Amino acid sequence: MLSFKDVETPALKALGVRAKLYAALTQLDLGQMGAESGLVAIAEDPTAPDTLRGYAMIVLANQALTKNDNVSAAKWINLMDKRLRPSHVWAADK
Secondary structure: OOOHHHOOOHHHHHHHHHHHHHHHHHHHHHOOOOHHHHHHHHHOOOOOOHHHHHHHHHHHHHHHHHOOOHHHHHHHHHHHHHHOOOOOOOHHHO
């Protein structure tokens, strides 16, 4: 029997990452444990689309700022420049 795991296309990969991103964002909104680690996993996944990785990085930077953790915020913003394409969609939001 063929399953979705057997058919790994870029579109299916992107949908999976998007689902994980929204799950982590929902956990974050609800104040649940594990939200930040879910976002970090997406931000550090080189196979994930830059659009989703960049959004995870921005959310992590904003979360760090709400905790007055400027070092972590700067880390995520700097990683955007290092790990994403120069013309990524989140460049203007940094």
